[in-house]
Amino acid sequence: MKKVEAIIRPFKLEDVKLALVNAGIVGMTVSEVRGFGRQKGQVERYRGSEFTVEFLQKLKVEVVVDDEKVDSVVSAIADAAKTGEIGDGKIFISRVDSVLRIRTAERDSEAL
Secondary structure, three states, X not given: OEEEEXXXXXXXXHHHHHHHHHOOOOXXXXXXXEEXXXXXXXXXXXXXEEEEEOXXXXXXXXXXXXXXXXXXXXXXXXXXXXXXOOXXXXXXXXXXXXXXXXXXXXXXXXXX
């Protein structure tokens, strides 16, 4: 199993959610996060004053999938989240050793 974590722009969440549902994913976790990369923040104006917003708002979407679904999930997220501009985000893939569904005590693939 793999955990796919995607850092995306907030306004792309609905597109990513629909892409994941169409790819057969039935559950995901979404968190509000803040950060910066090559974009290094952005300059904003408020009442005539300029200031730099160093940490931009992003969303982190997390899904755990069986190994054979990883490529389709990554493609679905990347296609749905892409705008072609700096700041589109990143996708991280990591190994998951085990999963336990608390309610039923199912493990691993059955727990997904």
